[in-house]
Amino acid sequence: MKLADAQPQKGARLVSKKRVGRGHAAGQGKTSGLxxxxxxxxxxxxxxxxxxxGQTPLYRRLPKLSYFSNPNRVANTEISVGKLAQLPAGTExxxxxxxxxxxxxKHGALRVLGTGEITVPLNVTATHFTASARAKIEAAGGTCTES
Structure with a gap:
């Protein structure tokens, strides 16, 4: 960056508003440019x-489509504790x-749901645990860590 490139931020300097309707000599007289x-x-x-x-505007001509996807949607991968029960004991x-x-x-956040039964102790790291899933994993001797 050079010293010649330095400029004040936008909005730091007040730009005087154009004075309209002040006569012909000012350039915007009589009708004020309208x-x-x-x-x-x-x-x-x-x-x-x-x-x-008066024509039906574009926002009313277009159909209300139901299949527009949310660009900010967070993809969740859900797994039940019943599926985790098939893993060997002590697995991370x-x-x-x-x-x-x-x-x-799938990719995205891992959510552990409480459906099913688990008897093996596992060390589970996930984004979210339901209350019943956390209780079942800890009752089986495992640990729940939220990442």
């Missing part, structure tokens, strides 16, 4: 955003280890 007649020359004139002169269970064993395939 023309002679019509809706846009009146005080408060103009149309609302989306107005198309993470999303990566379950994907390596091809028990889960």
């Amino acid at each position: 023309g002679m007649r019509g809706q846009k020359s009146r005080s408060g004139g103009g149309v609302r955003p989306g107005f198309e002169g 269970v993470t999303h990566a280890s379950l994907a390596a064993l091809k028990i889960v395939s």
Whole structure:
């Protein structure tokens, strides 16, 4: 960066507002740049955003489609404690280890649900545990760690 490139941030310097309607010599006299007649020359004139002169506007012509996907959706992978019961005792269970064993395939947050029974002690690391899943894993002698 050079000294010649340094400029104040936008909004730091006040730009004086154009003074309109102050005579012909000022350049924006008489009609103040709004023309002679019509809706846009009146005080408060103009149309609302989306107005198309009485024609049905675009936002009403388009159908309300139900299949637009949410761009901010968080993909969750859910697994029940009943599925975890098939793993050997003392296993470190993470999303990566379950994907390596091809028990889960999706990416994203791992949620452990409480359906099923578990008797083997496992060390489970997941994004979220339901209350019943946490109780069943800890009752079997395992640990629950939220990542």
